[in-house]
Amino acid sequence: MIKMQEVYMTYPNGVVALNGVDVTIEQGEFVYIVGHSGAGKSTFTKMLFREEVPTKGSVVVNNTDITTLKWKEVPYFRRNIGVVYQDFRLLPKLTVYENIAFALEVIEESPKNIRKRVMSVLDQVGLKNKARFIPDELSGGEQQRVAIARAMVNHPSLLIADEPTGNLDPETSWEIMRILEEINASGTTILMATHSKEIVNTVKKRVIAMEDGMIVRDEHRGEYGYEV
Amino acid sequence: MKFSTLKRHFKEGARNTWRNGWMTIASIGAVTTTLILVGVFLVLMLNLNHIANELEDDVQIKALIEVTAEESDVDQLEENINNINGIESIDFSTKEEELENLIDSMGEQGQAWGLYEQDNPLNDVFIVKAEDPLETERIAAEIEEFDFIYRVNYGQEYVDTLFKFNEYARNVGLVLIAALVFTAIFLISNTIKITILARKKEIGIMKLVGATNNFIRWPFFVEGMFLGVLGSVIPIAVILIGYYFLTQNMAILQQFNFVTILDFYPFALQISLIIVGIGASIGVWGSLMSVRKFLKV
Ligand SMILES: Nc1ncnc2c1ncn2[C@@H]1O[C@H](COP(=O)(O)OP(=O)(O)OP(=O)(O)O)[C@@H](O)[C@H]1O
Numbered sequence: 356m357i358k359m360q361e362v363y364m365t366y367p368n369g370v371v372a373l374n375g376v377d378v379t380i381e382q383g384e385f386v387y388i389v390g391h392s393g394a395g396k397s398t399f400t401k402m403l404f405r406e407e408v409p410t411k412g413s414v415v416v417n418n419t420d421i422t423t424l425k426w427k428e429v430p431y432f433r434r435n436i437g438v439v440y441q442d443f444r445l446l447p448k449l450t451v452y453e454n455i456a457f458a459l460e461v462i463e464e465s466p467k468n469i470r471k472r473v474m475s476v477l478d479q480v481g482l483k484n485k486a487r488f489i490p491d492e493l494s495g496g497e498q499q500r501v502a503i504a505r506a507m508v509n510h511p512s513l514l515i516a517d518e519p520t521g522n523l524d525p526e527t528s529w530e531i532m533r534i535l536e537e538i539n540a541s542g543t544t545i546l547m548a549t550h551s552k553e554i555v556n557t558v559k560k561r562v563i564a565m566e567d568g569m570i571v572r573d574e575h576r577g578e579y580g581y582e583v
Numbered sequence: 584m585k586f587s588t589l590k591r592h593f594k595e596g597a598r599n600t601w602r603n604g605w606m607t608i609a610s611i612g613a614v615t616t617t618l619i620l621v622g623v624f625l626v627l628m629l630n631l632n633h634i635a636n637e638l639e640d641d642v643q644i645k646a647l648i649e650v651t652a653e654e655s656d657v658d659q660l661e662e663n664i665n666n667i668n669g670i671e672s673i674d675f676s677t678k679e680e681e682l683e684n685l686i687d688s689m690g691e692q693g694q695a696w697g698l699y700e701q702d703n704p705l706n707d708v709f710i711v712k713a714e715d716p717l718e719t720e721r722i723a724a725e726i727e728e729f730d731f732i733y734r735v736n737y738g739q740e741y742v743d744t745l746f747k748f749n750e751y752a753r754n755v756g757l758v759l760i761a762a763l764v765f766t767a768i769f770l771i772s773n774t775i776k777i778t779i780l781a782r783k784k785e786i787g788i789m790k791l792v793g794a795t796n797n798f799i800r801w802p803f804f805v806e807g808m809f810l811g812v813l814g815s816v817i818p819i820a821v822i823l824i825g826y827y828f829l830t831q832n833m834a835i836l837q838q839f840n841f842v843t844i845l846d847f848y849p850f851a852l853q854i855s856l857i858i859v860g861i862g863a864s865i866g867v868w869g870s871l872m873s874v875r876k877f878l879k880v
Pocket residue numbers: 366367368370371372390391392393394395396397398399
């Protein structure tokens with residue numbers, strides 16, 4: 356599903372964010388990426404939906420080599436990947452319902468199917484009663500659930516979450532984790548960059564630890580392994 | 584593209600137009616100003632063109648026949664003129680008819696000429712029209728060579744100047760209109776760009792969920808169209824009302840003058856369509872130009 360080989364990434368300003376990354380992730384896995392600030396976690400995830408292109412090496416996702424992907428093909432490639440950020444990235448003027456529906460309008464889903472699927476994911480993240488609210492009227496945890504609902508609404512094979520609980524209180528974080536595990540149980544690969552020692556040590560999954568743009572540890576059912 | 588998607592783009596475009604409030608009004612203002620100027624220019628140009636064409640059609644050669652010419656000489660002359668290349672028509676007019684025309688064309692004052700009816704100082708004439716008005720000069724020169732031609736009249740300088748002025752007016756008009764249109768496109772694209780800066784993040788989010796550039800562009804296309812169409816409302820009203828009054832007053836003027844302007848209908852309809860068309864093009868172009876930069880990611 357994901358195969359990175361000898362991946363190097365140097366930003367235009369000269370910062371080396373990835374320094375030879377080799378990794379394989381199978382379909383259906385749940386993987387944490389941990390490491391100090393600036394270790395390259397976000398850059399790692401950005402490779403996977405072609406937000407950034409590696410300076411060297413190959414990145415293959417869903418049998419697509421993103422280094423040779425033409426820019427016209429990028430939107431279509433991204434439709435099979437859901438992305439969730441710490442800052443939610445919701446469209447501020449659209450309602451909860453419209454934000455989620457947007458991901459389906461883009462793929463020209465029929466209005467009938469859009470309604471059905473949006474209501475179904477809203478139910479799944481427990482926000483059916485807030486469908487008509489705009490993001491500013493929601494709590495952080497609720498906004499994050501909308502972002503997850505949007506990321507999962509077209510059944511992507513891969514869901515990338517970059518610090519999805521970064522802005523949330525512990526209780527809300529567990530709620531988000533429960534939803535992510537549920538999505539994972541349906542077969543979606545989940546890649547989650549996090550600083551939460553508690554989550555990583557409690558909900559045991561594969562852990563990839565990064566340091567200075569390199570993978571320094573990769574264990575199944577691993578520990579967080581850093582002092583917070 | 585599915586119909587439901589098109590509907591979505593129109594809804595979204597309308598919503599953005601509405602939401603951008605003051606920026607929308609500023610853009611519409613830019614279109615309105617431009618279109619009023621362009622519209623006035625167009626009205627002037629199209630009417631100049633109309634007048635020129637009318638005068639061009641009127642350009643005719645009057646070949647005055649010597650009073651000494653016999654009937655057989657006149658027949659021979661007609662045959663000779665007919666043989667010249669590029670003749671559209673040739674008509675014979677007696678000096679009595681010429682005098683009558685003259686009196687008619689002068690209205691009240693013309694009555695004075697009635698005194699000449701007994702002793703007509705005019706000549707019989709051939710009235711010759713060239714197929715191409717621009718050939719008039721050559722044909723007139725050829726006719727002048729024939730026997731029994733007393734003189735050839737066609738208002739040389741007048742015709743040449745008219746043609747030159749016409750061409751000149753057309754070119755200047757087109758250049759001015761092009762300059763105005765480009766200024767408006769520039770203004771609009773800059774105005775919309777201000778609203779897009781705020782939307783830059785949104786465009787990034789749209790791309791994140793896999794929206795194609797065209798999908799993102801469509802609502803902007805619609806918004807530009809709305810701006811253009813809304814911006815053409817006032818110019819059309821101003822020009823239609825203005826032109827209506829002009830035609831009303833021209834009707835009085837025309838009694839003294841042989842120059843006419845285009846009738847209110849269908850000209851009013853045509854100019855309205857042209858103005859809406861230009862407005863929509865300005866809006867769409869300006870809007871798409873402003874979004875271009877943000878799609879290159
Ligand atoms: N767009 C960019 N341009 C230039 N340098 C960048 C850019 N994004 C990240 N970097 C640099 O690349 C390095 C890795 O950044 P990255 O965001 O991948 O770290 P991270 O592990 O996600 O950190 P954090 O835990 O703080 O989110 C950092 O030194 C950062 O300054």
